[in-house]
Amino acid sequence: MKKLQLFLMATILGGLLLAGCSKGTSEPELVEPKVTANEMIEEMLAEVEQPMLMELPADQVLAIYNIDPEKLEDYAIRIPMMNIKTNEIAILKVKDTADIPEVEEAVKQRAENVKKTFETYLPDQYENAKNYQLITKGNYVLFVISEDADKLIKVYDRFFTQQ
Template sequence: MKKHTFILALTIVLSVMLSACSSSNNEAVVETNLTPKEMIDEMLAKVEQPSLMEVEEDMVAQLYHLAPSLLEDYSIRMPMMNVKSNEIAILKVKDAKDISTVETAVKERATDIQKQFEQYLPDQYENAQNYKLVTKGNYILFVISESADQLVTEFDTLFTKK
């Protein structure tokens, strides 16, 4: 009888310890109530950039090497004139399992921009080489800018931890 009581008590103690450990290791969920377009608008209101235009839906697959169906929502801005490498994109991925696929596609886009400016404008080529790729929850931020660090900081402020 004492053996059964000891095993029962040990089982209860271990269960409590395991459940306490697992709940403390949960990462904070990051959330925002803004759309990617609103996020970029807020970021650009605080960090000046050259004139950027919104990329149309039919160009996303061609420029970013990915199926727009993987995205729940997105906003991509690129220069109006082909003399600047600046680009900013916020992509909200539908399913977290596709984040690495989208990140790979964004890296391909960065390589394309670098090739475009490699022999053309050395300062813009260097700018393109120093791109930022940040993932926060299901959101991916891609930035090519002289002010990339400031834009990443502004991006971070748009999220709250739950």
């Protein structure tokens, strides 16, 4: 009887030790978004009001972002309609994950260019540009300059957790 009790106690103690050392799944597993980059931005803008933004023409992606569109499977970029705001949103789905560091560097350079433009022009917009967000999830890169970046990112994150 004592051996059985000792065995049960050892089993329970071992189970508790294993449970305490195991990793919890604090972050939900990423899923592939079921919508296009353009649809993502449209939904983000529908939920979080932004100044007037216009779609960046495909022939200007290389000139403004220094990213070869051939490296992108899908993308959508919205830039300010007038040069008095820094608000900008870009969702870039990279074809090959090996190109993500290059795309991230290009986006960082874009952020630097925006900051330089507003450095001595509009101080509040310069501060806004300094607080840009760059987020990579899977083969997607999100770039946001906005006073409401956190709200926009919250909407964006939903595309990767919806079942």
